[in-house]
Every structure is written in structure tokens, then in C-alpha cells.
Amino acid sequence: xxxxxxxxxxxxxxxxxxxxxxxxxxxxxxxxxxxxxxxxxxxxxxxxxxxxxxxxxxxxxxxxxxxxxxxxxxxxxxxxxxxxxxxxxxxxxxxxxxxxxxxxxxxxxxxxxxxxxxxxxxxxxxxxxxxxxxxxxxxxxxxxxxxxxxxxxxxxxxxxxxxxxxxxxxxxxxxxxxxxxxxxxxxxxxxxxxxxxx
Amino acid sequence: xxxxxxxxxxxxxxxxxxxxxxxxxxxxxxxxxxxxxxxxxxxxxxxxxxxxxxxxxxxxxxxxxxxxxxxxxxxxxxxxxxxxxxxxxxxxxxxxxxxxxxxxxxxxxxxxxxxxxxxxxxxxxxxxxxxxxxxxxxxxxxxxxxxxxxxxxxxxxxxxxxxxxxxxxxxxxxxxxxxxxxxxxxxxxxxxxxxxxxxxxxxxxxxxx
Numbered sequence: 001x002x003x004x005x006x007x008x009x010x011x012x013x014x015x016x017x018x019x020x021x022x023x024x025x026x027x028x029x030x031x032x033x034x035x036x037x038x039x040x041x042x043x044x045x046x047x048x049x050x051x052x053x054x055x056x057x058x059x060x061x062x063x064x065x066x067x068x069x070x071x072x073x074x075x076x077x078x079x080x081x082x083x084x085x086x087x088x089x090x091x092x093x094x095x096x097x098x099x100x101x102x103x104x105x106x107x108x109x110x111x112x113x114x115x116x117x118x119x120x121x122x123x124x125x126x127x128x129x130x131x132x133x134x135x136x137x138x139x140x141x142x143x144x145x146x147x148x149x150x151x152x153x154x155x156x157x158x159x160x161x162x163x164x165x166x167x168x169x170x171x172x173x174x175x176x177x178x179x180x181x182x183x184x185x186x187x188x189x190x191x192x193x194x195x196x197x198x
Numbered sequence: 199x200x201x202x203x204x205x206x207x208x209x210x211x212x213x214x215x216x217x218x219x220x221x222x223x224x225x226x227x228x229x230x231x232x233x234x235x236x237x238x239x240x241x242x243x244x245x246x247x248x249x250x251x252x253x254x255x256x257x258x259x260x261x262x263x264x265x266x267x268x269x270x271x272x273x274x275x276x277x278x279x280x281x282x283x284x285x286x287x288x289x290x291x292x293x294x295x296x297x298x299x300x301x302x303x304x305x306x307x308x309x310x311x312x313x314x315x316x317x318x319x320x321x322x323x324x325x326x327x328x329x330x331x332x333x334x335x336x337x338x339x340x341x342x343x344x345x346x347x348x349x350x351x352x353x354x355x356x357x358x359x360x361x362x363x364x365x366x367x368x369x370x371x372x373x374x375x376x377x378x379x380x381x382x383x384x385x386x387x388x389x390x391x392x393x394x395x396x397x398x399x400x401x402x403x404x405x406x407x
Contacts, residue, residue, distance in 0.1 A: 175385035
């Protein structure tokens with residue numbers, strides 16, 4: 001059952017009046033709306049959703065990251081219901097999928113955004129509320145470079161520790177270890193042509 | 199010196215088997231290839247299946263998967279080799295005693311397969327260790343692995359132990375331990391071992407494509 005997002009939003013605004021919350025509408029066929037949470041109150045929002053008996057979001061099934069070099073693209077797929085000022089620069093986004101196993105409600109989609117993609121890439125960790133976030137936040141730290149404040153063991157999980165890049169970012173450039181392609185085309189052809197000896 | 203095949207057949211009918219020392223050694227080596235027990239991905243499932251009763255790799259002397267590289271003769275690289283994994287694979291290869299052989303099983307071990315454009319996938323294990331037999335497939339069926347094993351047996355049976363074209367392990371000047379690559383800041387360093395593999399150089403008219 002999809003969660004009643006306006007009702008949850010109203011509850012959250014009563015319980016946490018200081019938290020900045022935005023209802024984001026999904027114009028796609030799935031119509032899966034989401035809730036944009038300001039990073040400062042992400043922990044409190046998760047704690048409230050987890051502890052409130054009428055909501056009872058006890059399962060964090062998925063945490064993933066998105067790299068948005070162009071903020072306009074983010075606003076196109078997650079449209080703010082009330083008018084908000086668009087972000088000035090690109091940012092990284094972390095998406096959480098919450099479920100209530102007892103009430104059979106979900107997924108409740110939470111989004112949290114960093115200030116930019118370079119220096120201010122901090123998001124508070126939700127490991128204290130949802131233990132299942134521990135490995136997934138490490139993966140996002142590894143592949144996107146989001147730094148989770150308060151994570152108990154924030155290190156790389158897939159790539160080696162000495163690695164410096166974040167491979168899932170849009171501007172990641174893979175090392176040029178090109179190998180022979182029998183029928184190159186498109187981007188592979190462009191890459192192959194740099195290696196042609198004419 | 200080769201033995202007259204008619205004389206050898208006559209002696210065989212009398213219960214006397216005549217062969218060369220080289221042939222005897224190669225027969226022994228090819229008939230008891232003990233693989234190193236490690237698998238990296240779905241190819242390992244087919245490798246396990248090949249050792250079980252239905253396909254029965256024991257028929258070809260390769261049933262004793264060894265848990266230690268010191269006891270193994272054959273490394274079956276069964277699966278995707280990531281860049282994070284290749285230092286360990288090279289280290290295991292170095293720890294195996296000569297004579298040692300490598301089978302690259304499946305598309306990933308040969309070239310990176312469907313994941314070759316991935317940021318963490320090595321485009322072929324032959325960039326770092328010398329591969330004797332490559333088995334195509336994704337994953338190859340157990341019959342293909344058995345065919346690869348028999349191909350390797352035939353290759354071992356043809357090995358020369360002395361002379362100019364002797365096998366690597368019979369050559370005192372042959373290569374010793376291979377350098378183990380290091381996981382660097384952006385990629386593994388070096389990206390390949392130039393003593394083992396070099397990028398194919400080919401000429402192609404850039405404007406014609």
C-alpha cells in the first residue's frame with residue numbers, strides 16, 4: 001500500500017515544526033511521490049517515522065545515491081508541490097525507501113540533498129535509527145562520495161581503500177585501458193579512434 | 199630419438215611399453231592436474247558441477263581441488279576478476295609451484311566479458327598471468343571445461359623438457375615470480391604486465407569507419 005504522503009507530512013510538521021520538508025511529486029507513470037528532508041533534521045524525521053506507533057516504519061529496505069550535476073534535471077523528475085527556490089549548483093542526493101512491515105505500507109521515499117558536489121557533501125547518517133543503512137551508506141560513500149556524519153565505520157566497501165575517485169558520479173573518467181573492439185560504435189568508437197594508428 | 203612405431207607396437211603386444219623419458223613425465227603431469235580451489239563468480243558453479251558425479255572431472259585426473267596453492271598444478275580462473283582481486287590472483291599464482299598451468303574459464307576471465315567497460319573489472323586475466331587455455335562461454339558448460347582440460351592435457355603431452363623450445367618450467371632462465379600489481383589512486387598499477395601481455399596493435403583507417 002502506498003503511504004498517504006500528505007497525512008504523514010502533516011504529522012511531521014506538527015511533531016517537528018523546525019524541520020524543512022517538501023512534498024515532491026513524480027510526474028512519471030509510477031507516480032511515486034517523495035519527501036525532501038533538509039539534512040539537519042533527517043535523523044529526527046527518521047526517528048519519528050520509526051517510533052510513532054500509527055506510522056511504524058520499521059524497515060529501511062534501500063538507500064541509494066544520485067548525482068545531479070544539473071539541478072534542473074532533479075526538479076524535472078521530482079517536482080516540488082509548493083514552490084521552492086531551485087538549487088544554485090549541482091548536488092548529490094541520497095534516497096531512502098522506508099516500509100512498515102506491520103501495517104504493510106511502503107515505500108515511503110525520503111530524499112536528502114547535499115549543498116554541492118565538491119566540498120559540502122555531508123548528510124547525517126541514519127544508522128542510529130536503521131541499522132540496515134550501515135553497509136548501504138558505505139556503498140554510497142564509496143561510489144558517490146557522500147560523507148555520512150555519525151556513521152560508525154565509514155570506509156570504502158567495493159573499491160580499494162587507496163582509490164580516490166567516485167565511479168558513479170557523472171563526471172567520473174574511467175582509466176583508459178582500451179582493448180580491441182571488432183565492431184565499435186558510438187561512444188566506444190570515439191574511444192577506439194583515439195587508439196587508431198592510421 | 200623417436201622409436202619405430204612398428205617396433206613399439208610389437209613390444210607392446212609382448213607386454214613391454216616403450217616410451218621416452220619426456221613422454222613418461224608429460225603423461226604423469228597431464229594425468230594428475232590438481233586444480234586450485236577457488237572460484238570468482240557464476241563460472242565457479244559450472245566448475246563445481248564439472249567435478250560432481252554427472253560430469254565427473256575425476257576421469258581426467260583433476261578431481262583433487264587443493265585448498266593450498268602449494269599443492270596445486272592448475273589455476274582455473276572461473277569468473278569475473280575485479281581490479282581489487284587481481285593482486286590476490288597474481289599472488290596465488292606466484293605461490294603455486296612449477297610446473298603450473300592456467301585455464302581462463304568464461305568470457306569475464308578472458309576479456310572482462312559483459313562487464314569489460316566497468317570501472318572495477320579487469321579486461322582479461324591474461325594481462326597479468328600467462329593463460330594456457332581459454333574457454334569461451336558465459337558461463338561455459340561443464341562439457342566445455344572438460345574440453346578445455348583435455349586441450350590442456352594435449353598441450354602438456356607436447357611439452358619439450360630440453361632444447362631450445364623447452365617449456366617455461368624446464369628453463370632455468372625462465373621467469374620467476376610475477377610482479378604483483380598495486381591498487382593505486384585511480385587504477386591498478388601497472389595496468390598490465392608487459393612481460394606477459396601487450397595491447398594488440400592494429401592499423402585501421404580512422405576515416406573509413
